[in-house]
Amino acid sequence: MIKVENLRKQYKEAVVLDVEQLEIPKQECFGLVGNNGAGKTTLFRIMLDLVRATSGSVTMDGEDVSKNEDWKAKTGAYLDEHMLLTYLTPDEYFETLRKIYHMSEADLELHLEKFTELFNDEIRGKKKYIRDLSKGNLKKVGIAAALLGSPEVVYLDEPFENLDPSSQIRLKKLILQEKEVSETTFLISSHDLNHVTEICDRIVLLEKGKVINDLRDRNAMMSELEAYFTG
Numbered sequence: 001m002i003k004v005e006n007l008r009k010q011y012k013e014a015v016v017l018d019v020e021q022l023e024i025p026k027q028e029c030f031g032l033v034g035n036n037g038a039g040k041t042t043l044f045r046i047m048l049d050l051v052r053a054t055s056g057s058v059t060m061d062g063e064d065v066s067k068n069e070d071w072k073a074k075t076g077a078y079l080d081e082h083m084l085l086t087y088l089t090p091d092e093y094f095e096t097l098r099k100i101y102h103m104s105e106a107d108l109e110l111h112l113e114k115f116t117e118l119f120n121d122e123i124r125g126k127k128k129y130i131r132d133l134s135k136g137n138l139k140k141v142g143i144a145a146a147l148l149g150s151p152e153v154v155y156l157d158e159p160f161e162n163l164d165p166s167s168q169i170r171l172k173k174l175i176l177q178e179k180e181v182s183e184t185t186f187l188i189s190s191h192d193l194n195h196v197t198e199i200c201d202r203i204v205l206l207e208k209g210k211v212i213n214d215l216r217d218r219n220a221m222m223s224e225l226e227a228y229f230t231g
């Protein structure tokens with residue numbers, strides 16, 4: 001269970017995040033939406049202890065993520081390309097992560113097989129460095145890396161952005177499968193309302209750093225979001 005309490009982030013005078021309370025139970029697929037600058041990435045970055053909050057706390061299984069390291073072993077994340085080692089090829093990168101996670105070659109292979117469709121023969125067995133990949137292919141490498149080592153919780157920032165339509169559909173299938181088979185908790189921020197409503201059990205709407213809606217009724221999500229965004 002992840003808990004966010006009285007979380008505020010301020011840059012000089014500007015309060016960019018002000019979330020009173022959020023509880024994300026295990027195995028939930030939590031969607032985060034909001035217009036540009038609403039605070040989605042800031043919230044994820046604080047939850048991953050990449051940015052320090054001005055006040056408030058984020059806990060995972062009762063431990064404050066800014067004061068304890070245990071949550072890191074059960075968390076995977078892909079927010080942007082800064083999280084990758086771009087001087088490596090994807091194969092070299094996965095091999096490096098395999099060693100870090102103490103996985104066998106067979107287990108890495110099993111993991112990467114799940115991505116065969118999504119990779120579309122563009123990622124593995126190529127001599128291209130990650131830095132030279134297209135934006136969509138870069139994202140695929142990041143997502144595959146985030147899911148490596150069977151994390152209990154996975155954060156994905158804009159996972160559908162830059163993916164072609166077939167890849168978007170394949171990624172949705174993959175996330176739903178992981179959710180079902182591995183019981184992974186997903187936290188996904190997205191501007192794609194169709195995708196996020198299709199895969200998430202719940203969607204939180206951020207506006208100027210505040211939670212202005214917490215949608216749990218799957219049948220009503222899309223119409224509520226459409227009403228807000230066309231508003």
Ligand SMILES: Nc1ncnc2c1ncn2[C@@H]1O[C@H](COP(=O)(O)OP(=O)(O)OP(=O)(O)O)[C@@H](O)[C@H]1O
Nearest residue numbers: 011016034035036037038039040041042043191206
């Ligand atoms: N280092 C920083 N210094 C000052 N302001 C910042 C900093 N980082 C983020 N902000 C501000 O915080 C606010 C929230 O930004 P954030 O990137 O979290 O929004 P977002 O919802 O992810 O937006 P987008 O949909 O455009 O990705 C924005 O106004 C942004 O300019």
